[in-house]
Amino acid sequence: MSKIKIVSNPYQKATMFLSWDVRRGQWIGIDPEKNTNSRLLSEELRIGFFPFKVKQIVDIINTEYASDSEKVEIVFEGTDDEYRELESICSDNVYQNQVLSSKSSLYLENARDILPDIIAVFKNLRPLVADSVSEVKIKRELEKFSDASNDTIPICVIGNYSSGKSTFINALIGYELLPSSDEPTTAKIYKISQSKQSDRASVEFKYGDKMIQLRFTADSYKFVSDLNENPLTEKLTQALEEIPEEVIPVKLSIVLDIINDYANKHKDNAVSDLIVIEAPFKEDGLWGTMWSNFVIFDTPGSNSASNAKHYQVLKRAMEDLSNGLPVFVSEYDTLDSTDNDKLYQEINNMDELDNRFTMIIVNKADSASLKKTGHTDDDRNRILSLAIPRKLYSGGVFFVSSVIGLGAKNDEVFISEHSAEIYDDQKIKYIDPKSKYYKQLYRYNIMPEQIRRKYNLYSEKHGNLLYANSGLCCIEQAIGTFAGVYSHYNKCQQSHLFLGKVIRITSDEILDAKSIREKHREHTHMQLEKEKSELIDWLNNRSSELEARFIQEYPMFMTEPFEQAKSTFTYDSLKEKEEDFRRAEEADKNIEGHKKEVSESWISLWDGISGNISDAVSDRSISSIRKIGTGIADGLKDIAEKRDDRKKAKSDVEKATSEGLISFIRESFTSHVNEAQKLLENNSRSLWEENAEGLKRVLSQIVTDSTALTTEKRRELADIIIEYQDLTFESKAAVIFDREKFRRRFFGDTTRLDIEKLARRYNSELNDQITLIYGTFKSSHERSFKEWMENLLATIEENIIDLNPHLHIQAEIIREETARIAELESRLAKLNDYKSQVKQMMDWKED
Secondary structure (H helix, E strand, O other): OOEEEEEEEOOOOEEEEEEEEOOOOEEEEOOOOOOOOOHHHOHHHHHOOHHHHHHHHHHHHHHHHOOOOOOEEEEEEEEHHHHHHHHHHHOOOOOOOOEEEEEEEEEEOOHHHHHHHHHHHHHHHHHHHHHHOOHHHHHHHHHHHHHHOOOEEEEEEEEOOOOOHHHHHHHHHOOOOOOOOOOOOOOOEEEEEEOOOOOOEEEEEEEOOEEEEEEEOOOOEEEOOOOOOOHHHHHHHHHHHHOOOOOHHHHHHHHHHHHHHHHHHOOOOOEOOEEEEEEOOOOOOHHHHOOOEEEEEEOOOOOOOOHHHHHHHHHHHHOOOOOEEEEEEEEHHHOOOOOOHHHHHHHHHOOOEOHHHOEEEEEOHHHOOOOOOOOOHHHHHHHHOOHHHHHHOOOEEEEOOHHHHHHHHOOOOOOOHHHHHHHHHHOHHHHOOOOOOOOOHHHHOEOOHHHHHHHHHHHHHOOOHHHHHOOHHHHHHHHHHHHHHHHHHHHHHHHHHHHHHHHHHHHHHHHHHHHHHHHHHHHHHHHOOHHHHHHHHHHHHHHHHHHHHHHHHHHHHHHHHHHHHOOOOOHHHHHHHHHHHHHHHHHHOOHHHHHHHHHHHHHHHHHHHHHHHHHHHHHOOHHHHHHHHHHHHHHHHHHHHHHHHHHHHHHHHHHHHHHHHHHHHHHHHHHHHHHHHHHHHHHHHHHHHHHHHHHHHHHHHHHHHOOOOOHHHHHHHHHHHHOOOOOOOOOOOOOOOOHHHHHHHHOOOOOOOOHHHHHHHHHHHHHHHHHHHHHHHHHHHHHHHHHHHHHHHHHHHHHHOOOOHHHHHHHHHHHHHHHHHHHHHHHHHHHHHHHHHHHHHHOOEEO
């Protein structure tokens, strides 16, 4: 059997393939040198998002490695989410006799599972970042950090004018917010976010160099900023005064229509290119189920004259965000448009957009020439070969009627008569399955088969036919999947990259501070008597030697407590504990009593049969014979009921036994980790405290033996060293380990437990956590000692040179720089710890 391994790392946006070499007994990479013609080497498979490429990958593996007599075994290394996509393909009837899928023992955590932990890390380190690095140097990175630690997801709607972008966005939002028509309408870029309250909204833009802020409540409006009279605000005020009773959606629509019309008619660029809107969204569809905060960007037509300028504005508007979802809106007849080459390039070059997920929306699909029977394979291949899909296809091609989708959400209340007319004309075709022209637009979507099946099934079962058949339901499901599953990978990786940049900047600041200190130290030593200068050098050198020795000897001194901390379970001990729980549960649920009842029912049955047979022999009547049959039936029914009761009781016993054992395991784990933390912390503290006292004794002796100082000065300095403040530690080393998360993910089905696997996994997880705790204390206490030692040496140096007033000032500077460097290095070490923790969350683990 041929074996192929797929290694998918969505954090790194990379997929690689290996084949099993039977002769060598190892995996060998599939590469251009050995596998020149393999289609697995194509760039789209290596960097594309695995769930979108999995069917294509399986087809290629099946074609290149299958034989008539044996299946191909596909071994997968990656996340559980991605493995499920592979499994759903391989379990299809088409592949059941051709491929076999299995998981490797190596795996990655799903991003949606670890992102909350990464966000928790970022909340802890935010003050540390602010203290460590000048905000000027890292302003952009801090903004990226803010995005990485929140749920904001930009949806960037792009396309040619008249493709219906604004109507499509209105359908997403649930009412006619943006002006729309068949003519080019959008003159500006709109940034639309969901209002936190359904009766609040706002519009912000610049007129000239003045910010205009317009806020709405359910029954009023006001200009928040100083109102500078200008033609546009006069128009807005007049229009709003004329419609005091209208609801917020109508007011917003009128305001945006006026702004847009003004911008189209006046080419003086008085109105800013970016209009920022906060508006309530209809909580139907996507907004009623998704927790994410979406920001929707509506852009002018890509083939408008000011396209280049608008995309610069868009890029600036999105620069504080990341992981944007590109949504390209087109009509069916313009999918082969050739005037979008620059647009394709813009999308691919915007770091803020994740072009692995670009959604192509075929709008106004109800007016397209679509076959009633759906797309054939040839149709799909033809569509994918057209200009727009050929260059942008990744997340799928979605067919939709935005007007019908909008009507499904807005209770059929339209502001635009044109849209209302289209809706009334088309509505019946989407709600009457008996209609000759019944439409289910989602059935025309082009995307990976296993994903298409899932979305189609959801749409088929949806209670709102208008919403589902318009195609909007499927599109919102895809956006929701991106937000809930896929987008987290990019956020996790962005977090890691952000930390790397902060660490580099902090390292540079440390180097600069050290350079300043060394210049002051060199200047001071040049003016200091030779013997005193040599004494300071000797103290520094001896301290460095001792510090290096302490660090080297630390693991040896900590071996015993480290091993003592690793309290583990054996199979036998867990099995014995399981039996204890089982015996207790059997007694509680009276299993013996249930057994006895079944036994007694059998005895009763046979007694009854014997009695009835005796009666029948005596009477020789038909009623006596019938009584035998009735007695047997009743007896067997009673036995069956008693057996069912016993079976249920035994099932309850097994379930309660498993739950009791799991509860015991969880409590034991928490207890072991807490005990290990105390044990390691206490031993590590004691060791470094002893090292600090040893260092003070050595330095005191060096000063006492020195001839560079007077007797009185030697005695004074020796006393300062011996009495120098005790070594102190951070209040508690931060160990990033969510025990509640351990409880959730570590144990699955609690009705059947594999004790051997349970013991292995427990011991493995415990060992990992003890190692993490050990490493945390090791680095934390080492940092504390180093900072204490540096401050002690600075104090000694200051006392050696304090006889010279000028040099005393220099000594103060050196002392301040030393303290600053020690603090920066401490922060840098913590940043590195946090980075390691984030990396560890995204790193490979073994089951």
